[in-house]
Amino acid sequence: MEKVRITKVYIYHYVRLVIRIAIFLVLLYQYIFHKVIDGMDIFQSPTFKNIAILVIFFMFIIEMLLRFFPSSLESPGCQKQFKRNYIKTGKTNIVIEDNNGVVLVALLWVGLNAIFGMLHTYDILGDGILILIASFYSIFDLICILFFCPFQSWILHNKCCATCRIYNWDYAMMFTPMFFIKRWYGWVLLGMAFILALRWELTFYHYPERFSEETNGYLGCANCKEKLCTHKKQLITLRKRIAAIKKKKMKDLEL
Numbered sequence: 001m002e003k004v005r006i007t008k009v010y011i012y013h014y015v016r017l018v019i020r021i022a023i024f025l026v027l028l029y030q031y032i033f034h035k036v037i038d039g040m041d042i043f044q045s046p047t048f049k050n051i052a053i054l055v056i057f058f059m060f061i062i063e064m065l066l067r068f069f070p071s072s073l074e075s076p077g078c079q080k081q082f083k084r085n086y087i088k089t090g091k092t093n094i095v096i097e098d099n100n101g102v103v104l105v106a107l108l109w110v111g112l113n114a115i116f117g118m119l120h121t122y123d124i125l126g127d128g129i130l131i132l133i134a135s136f137y138s139i140f141d142l143i144c145i146l147f148f149c150p151f152q153s154w155i156l157h158n159k160c161c162a163t164c165r166i167y168n169w170d171y172a173m174m175f176t177p178m179f180f181i182k183r184w185y186g187w188v189l190l191g192m193a194f195i196l197a198l199r200w201e202l203t204f205y206h207y208p209e210r211f212s213e214e215t216n217g218y219l220g221c222a223n224c225k226e227k228l229c230t231h232k233k234q235l236i237t238l239r240k241r242i243a244a245i246k247k248k249k250m251k252d253l254e255l
């Protein structure tokens with residue numbers, strides 16, 4: 001089995017995953033303690049208002065602000081939009097393999113969150129639940145990067161995160177539930193996330209050659225500084241081995 005290469009990007013993703021899991025657990029505790037035990041909404045907690053909201057708000061604001069600039073800590077998937085990361089291959093045939101699935105992903109995501117929004121409108125889901133959903137999305141975002149991405153496997157069929165057509169949609173998708181919460185910090189987060197996604201789309205429209213592995217050598221495996229595919233391949237191999245062992249045990253039992 002190929003050895004996992006520990007890179008700066010690799011560590012950065014795992015640190016963010018741990019932080020986001022911790023945030024989700026804090027929010028879950030706040031919700032259960034104040035909603036279930038005290039009968040209050042999560043926003044009625046002074047601790048949550050004064051500390052948790054500000055910490056979470058500024059953490060994600062800083063993360064999004066950093067996405068507007070080139071960074072050696074970020075994945076090539078979101079860094080390919082910058083001019084400095086465009087390495088000409090000499091080819092002119094721009095191929096975006098996952099471009100056809102973009103509309104489908106958008107429709108599915110809007111549809112899913114529209115259901116949550118409708119349930120919120122009828123007071124079936126409160127603001128606290130929508131915040132928990134957004135927090136879960138933030139964890140799911142890094143699970144897609146580090147372990148398994150259903151969008152990649154089932155819809156987009158891109159080679160890896162480096163060539164992903166919708167990489168910089170992540171924050172907009174993450175904060176979609178905030179649209180239904182009438183809180184200034186939710187709308188600020190969602191607004192900045194959509195500005196980030198809009199800039200991404202405008203860059204793709206004007207410079208599509210930066211997004212294609214055919215025309216941008218930066219997206220090739222030889223220039224990849226992330227190496228997360230090695231980790232994903234190990235997980236796939238492990239799942240196959242477990243499935244093979246289970247299959248063998250079932251056959252032995254039948255005998």
